[in-house]
Amino acid sequence: MTRIDFWYDFASTYSYPAAMRLEQLAAEHPIELRWRPFLVGPIFAAHGWRNSPFNIYPAKGRYMWRDIERICARYALPMQRPDPFPQNSVLAARVALALPDADRPGFSRAVYTAEYAQGKAIAERNVVAELLTGLGHDPSSTIERANSEPIKTKLRTETDEAQRLGIFGAPTCVVEGGEMFWGNDRLEEALAWALAHG
């Protein structure tokens, strides 16, 4: 079974529809999915960007919001702009890594739904705690584990690994063997590649 690594950042707009669509797309095919949260911030910082490129380049940002609105309408996904944008995604990413592998996809979709469908502040501990409770996890111990040194280090090494792979944005699918596909609009192509070259 061919593996696809799905690299995503909770702050990333295009990662939202990708995360919501991916599990079902993969379920229809013999694909092993690994959900790999990381931070695009440090990679953007290496480009000299201290903010989202969608904020730095306003024309690009205006287009992205319209494009994401059309994409979400197509897939019947609610969409509202987080305020502020981008949201700080560090806590959510650490929690995602602190959870068992099997629980990561469900938590990740819950975070994206809170952020982009409900306009909640995913940087806030109580918002994340509420999501964990809703999914049957103990919020206090999970968040404590998420903020422990091993998980902090894990998020840094995952981000380093993304950069080493040549990832420069989110979401990015990396098919076993190294073929890379950037963007929500390349999900189907990544799956097709995995099936053809697995």
Add this chain to the structure above:
Amino acid sequence: MTRIDFWYDFASTYSYPAAMRLEQLAAEHPIELRWRPFLVGPIFAAHGWRNSPFNIYPAKGRYMWRDIERICARYALPMQRPDPFPQNSVLAARVALALPDADRPGFSRAVYTAEYAQGKAIAERNVVAELLTGLGHDPSSTIERANSEPIKTKLRTETDEAQRLGIFGAPTCVVEGGEMFWGNDRLEEALAWALAHG
């Protein structure tokens, strides 16, 4: 009949498959196409970029070359990297504007084919002259007209207009009414939008 303005730069990699695919896609539908060459350079310069972002950000550049290779393979389009990249597209853009509207698509596809399928230097006068001859145009008088003040001004005002519309990259389709679609991978969506909202 709904109009789509196809904004493209001869230096742009993703404009190549878009230009090669567009005429046929539009021919299958009641769409009026306007081919509008412009220069992304001045718009990039406003971002502080004095070179292609694919050269400035190497990871993005490496991905783009692989992505465009896959795209061209899918559409059975030959692809080789121009050297240097990007090519200076000013002469080709001026010639495209100097030609009658009906001759612009054919000349534009010939330029892209020379550049990306045959690896020719489209910045060179003799290369452009050869393309014009092949299409039945008189090269000397056409290039003379292309380098006249009215055409130089026209290319500047077209580029200004692209920027005013919020265009930040090429290719970009702008459907009558203002809806904007960026990238070769949004051509079908632009056509669908034009048909649904025309």
